[in-house]
Amino acid sequence: MRFVYELLVIGAWTLGFFSGDSMANLEIDHVHHAYGPKKVLNDVNLRVEAGQLVALVGPSGCGKSTLLHAILGTHPPTGGVVRVAGEPMLRPSRDVGIVYQHYSLYDFLTARKNVAFGLMLNETSAPYRFFNYPGWLRQRAEHLERADELLDKVGLTAARDLYPSQMSGGMRQRVAIAQALIMKPRVLLLDEPFGALDEATREELQLMLLQLYEENLAAIAANEPPPYTIIIVTHELNEALYVSDRVVGLSQYHTDGANGATIVYDRPAPRFKPGEPKDLAKFVQQKNEMVEAVFSESFAKDHRRYVTFWEEYEKKAATAVGA
Ligand SMILES: Nc1ncnc2c1ncn2[C@@H]1O[C@H](COP(=O)(O)OP(=O)(O)OP(=O)(O)O)[C@@H](O)[C@H]1O
Ligand SMILES: [Mg+2]
Helix, strand or coil, rough: HHHHHHHHHHHHHHCCCCCCCCCCEEEEEEEEEECCCCCEEEEEEEEEECEEEEEECCCCCCHHHHHHHHHHCCCCEEEEEECCEEEECCCCCCEEEEEEECCCCCCCHHHHHHHHHHHHHHCHHHHHHHHHHHHHHHHHHHHHHHHHHHHHCCHHHHCCCCCCCHHCCCCCCHHHHHHHHCCCCCEEEECCCCCCCHHHHHHHHHHHHHHHHHHHHHHHHHHCCCCCCCCCCCCCHHHHHHHHCEEEEEECCCCHHHHEEEEEEEEEECCCCCCCCCHHCCCCCCHHHHHHHHCCCCCCCCCCCCHHHHHHHHHHHHHHHHC
16 A cells, blocks of 8 residues: 555655646755855755655754745745746745744734635735724634644644643754644745754654645645645654655765765655654665765765756656556
8 A cells, every 4th residue: 555655655756746837846956055255055955745754864063944945935035936836935925834943833823813814914904904893703713623633733722722831842943843834834944943943852753744745645646736735844853764754964075075065865754654764774774874975074075976856756767657
């Protein structure tokens, strides 16, 4: 069954079927970034299709957050272009959402009102709320209903009326993720979202990501566009390999590293179903490969050697068609 799903996913991506108007959800095209004289990103290229869950890893300070901010549109790159659904990202938009390590909730709003808040700002203006009060009340009820659906998805139904000060760190991060998802972003960015959480809570949130990915697979099987495209930055290589279907390594350790970091690793990750045992043996070889290719200063720097994600998928798709 799992194999059938995988084939569907491969087929969908290979044909570009789910990428909206047959465009990649995200295209990073020859992106460079410098802060004054300091060169941080050097010719970064990446194509992410709808439904992919990409883990982004790299040495501390290599430019992962810088790349996320370029995708978000708050800090467009100093060279090259980032496109989301074909549109250059020159300013923040509803198409891209972000969740950081430290939650950014409104302390004076309950969980459900925090989640609904973005929709309220986006879909109604202050004059509208004042002059069309009944219409606004109706809309607010819809927003809260939608917030409840999202809270249900992130496992927080029972906590919907709690304020942030009454929640644990893990609960707050779930609310922050629901808050981002309610805007239906084409791409959701997670910048070390579980970094401040204890191990058990972290595992629960990893499971939540696997569940979102299952929704993608179910959508693809039903011939519908997968709802979530996610890029997660993490320092934990086990986490990167466990939650994602693709691991990307950004690093300054390559032949042109003096001019900034580039992508030196891009390969499929092993897939896990929610509840399936986290078999670390499945990771060991790939983890060692990543440590060498991304984190080792002395590794031979043919930086294209492990940038093989699309090649590997196309090969798999060709084998599947020929089988
Ligand atoms: N606003 C800024 N002005 C100047 N330099 C900056 C700015 N923001 C980041 N940098 C520098 O750019 C480099 C990349 O920073 P960035 O935060 O993107 O790295 P990172 O990979 O996210 O690191 P970490 O893993 O520690 O979060 C670092 O050397 C950092 O000091
Ligand atoms: Mg960072």
